[in-house]
Amino acid sequence: MSILVVGSVFFDSIETPHGKVDRALGGAATYFSVAASFFAPVRMVATVGEDFPSEEMDFLKKRGIDVSGVQVRPGRTGFWAGRYHEDMNQRDTLDLQLNVFADFRPQLPASHRDAHYVFLANIDPKLQAMVLDQLAAPGVVGCDTMNHWITGSRAELEKLLKRIGILVINDEEARLLSGERNVVRAARRLLAMGPERVLIKRGEYGVIQFSANSVFAVPAFPLEEVFDPTGAGDVFAGGFMGELARSGDTSEAGLRRAIVYGSVMASFVVEDFGMARLRRLSDDDIQHRYRQFVSLTDIDGS
Amino acid sequence: MSILVVGSVFFDSIETPHGKVDRALGGAATYFSVAASFFAPVRMVATVGEDFPSEEMDFLKKRGIDVSGVQVRPGRTGFWAGRYHEDMNQRDTLDLQLNVFADFRPQLPASHRDAHYVFLANIDPKLQAMVLDQLAAPGVVGCDTMNHWITGSRAELEKLLKRIGILVINDEEARLLSGERNVVRAARRLLAMGPERVLIKRGEYGVIQFSANSVFAVPAFPLEEVFDPTGAGDVFAGGFMGELARSGDTSEAGLRRAIVYGSVMASFVVEDFGMARLRRLSDDDIQHRYRQFVSLTDIDGS
Secondary structure, eight states: OOEEEEOOOEEEEEEETTEEEEEEEEOHHHHHHHHHTTTSOEEEEEEEETTOOHHHHHHHHHTTEEEEEEEEESSOOEEEEEEEOSSTTOEEEEEEEOGGGGGOOOOOOGGGTTOSEEEEOSSOHHHHHHHHHTOSOOOEEEEOOOHHHHHHSHHHHHHHHTTOSEEEEEHHHHHHHHSOSSHHHHHHHHHHTSOSEEEEEOGGGOEEEEETTEEEEEOOOOOSOOOOOTTHHHHHHHHHHHHHHHHOOOSHHHHHHHHHHHHHHHHHHTTSSTTHHHHTOOHHHHHHHHHHHHHHHOTTOO | OOEEEEOOOEEEEEEETTEEEEEEEEOHHHHHHHHHTTTSOEEEEEEEETTOOHHHHHHHHHTTEEEEEEEEESSOOEEEEEEEOSSTTOEEEEEEEOGGGGGOOOOOOGGGTTOSEEEEOSSOHHHHHHHHHTOSOOOEEEEOOOHHHHHHSHHHHHHHHTTOSEEEEEHHHHHHHHSOSSHHHHHHHHHHTSOSEEEEEOGGGOEEEEETTEEEEEOOOOOSOOOOOTTHHHHHHHHHHHHHHHHOOOSHHHHHHHHHHHHHHHHHHTTSSTTHHHHTOOHHHHHHHHHHHHHHHOTTOO
């Protein structure tokens, strides 16, 4: 089945201790869509400016991404520039130009209203709710958010959490949203706010998933070099939701496999700048690393 | 088979955000021995003062720990007082009195010289080497260390690393000893220094093991409360080496199971102050939590 995602498309100028890149294709919806496209057809809902290059639009289409929900509007595509510290968990924003993204109002083509698998990438919770309002019967709904909305739009966010099934956030956001420092207590508090599952991304330490009666933890793939962590969380979500849409299996086992596929995808994207590694990724690469994850985590294995 | 450990015995006064305890039995050799004693007979090499209570000596003996290598010397047992921050990865030392530990020189009883499984807990690498010098044919040798020796006694430590099989250290120590920030590069560098395996303890994120041709990562058990992290690393090592000595299985699979047993033991000790949780721990508790670890990490499970 296909998967619908709403979120941002940006150009990113990124500097890390390993180098830099100028105006690389980025944004949560883009990273998510490209990752998910390795698993299932994707419908992307976003906005770009008139400056958006046709080659990049062609790249998305060639990956099986339906861009009929991408509004091309007068003005420029959003732009972000950032610099990562030696400790790449820290970064500074050097420039942020929202451009056409500033007044993005998601409008779904009629053809998209039957979406069953939905991911609300990190945007204003009001816009995330607008997307749900336009859907006939959303089935599996994942959602991301960030500190900005947790502190600035808490009421809207809490309303939204009652309408979604799977919350995908990082550990810092989980603490801020729950008011709990301990990850188990944070997750319990978040589950009580609505979602059936909470996936907490812990960067180089992997992902931990909580539901009412299960916990699953998977480490990140141990890499010798992380060149650029930009987009890793969105790519994780793309691999995760993409695999769910591909398999249709939302049992505990299906969710666990999807979390590993998300982790696999995230482990690739950080190996090069921006989207570069995903542009040359093969299905064989994905299956090979999935097996490495099994070996990495198998208590009885070798 | 039995296991020989050399290290410190202290009394600890500990304050955490959850409460405090005065003069609780502690020290790396003690935590290690008590944890390992759930798996195999333990021979403990250490020193205590004349003030060491006979009830505590009886507690060790009742756990099957051979204390014939524990020297009782004129003076007082070592004492440490510390306070943990809200973030319990941070702690301040409030008081440190080495007492009889200051001039500890490990002397093994003749009966101990045949030891095959050996753990050199965190003490001066010169003393760790003295223990190896007294052994006829040490087989499986594990070793811990700390920042103090890495910066102050690097030459002795590097000499020692060529004589041991399994290095068990935390992530901060791994970075300091290797000069590498990235955990994979740090581990590769440490393997090149001598040991066949490097186990890196990552606190609440678990443990990652590296050998020349395998990597294994296991998360820590997700707990709602950590009351007191004191001794968790030593208890991990005790469960790990204890299970190796019990099973005699040093294959990759045997080592992985031992790492999980170490993680199981560490998850218990932090549930109460000092050694309190281990004093009331049962074999059933251990087996139950081992199964929880399997469920926590099983990609195909539920």
